[in-house]
Amino acid sequence: DTAVSQTPKYLVTQMGNDKSIKCEQNLGHDTMYWYKQDSKKFLKIMFSYNNKELIINETVPNRFSPKSPDKAHLNLHINSLELGDSAVYFCASSQDGSRWAQYFGPGTRLTVL
């Protein structure tokens, strides 16, 4: 069984479009995250939610809006896509955010044309 899953795996779209990425975890964790890995392979946190409450928002443009309908799901909606949004987006989860390790989903490779 996949612990942290994301859909879709690949997303190719035109500039200006709106798209969503979904994430689900079946680990019973309380905290979920979105990370962005750019072309230089640097991983950077975007958001974290603890039990559906937004905890971290790392100066991400407000075109990015996370939504957590329940603690097992954290979706990412992106409005008005730009070329610079092309990257791999990883979802992750952890038991809580204090000191536990995080477990990552397989990633969504977003290409904006």
Added chain:
Amino acid sequence: RKEVEQDPGPFNVPEGATVAFNCTYSNSASQSFFWYRQDCRKEPKLLMSVYSSGNEDGRFTAQLNRASQYISLLIRDSKLSDSATYLCVVNAGGTSYGKLTFGQGTILTVHP
């Protein structure tokens, strides 16, 4: 100074070699420490947590020196399958609840 700094490598070693990676972090209040590995076009996977007392998992040994703000990973008897990027990761904890900061990664290639 970067929050988490690693030597990017690449390290090219023969099978059976011992290789060591180092990492430094800038936030002295950091609470937890990890090594992850990332294969090409895959997600980061937890390799091991790092404790002050040092810990070992098979061929892998991790050490933490809080006074020097330094973390290390030692891989003994390298296998071809160890080829990957190794990420040093720090959780600041406290008001940075859950915020993992990743180093840029150290690339390891193990050759026959």
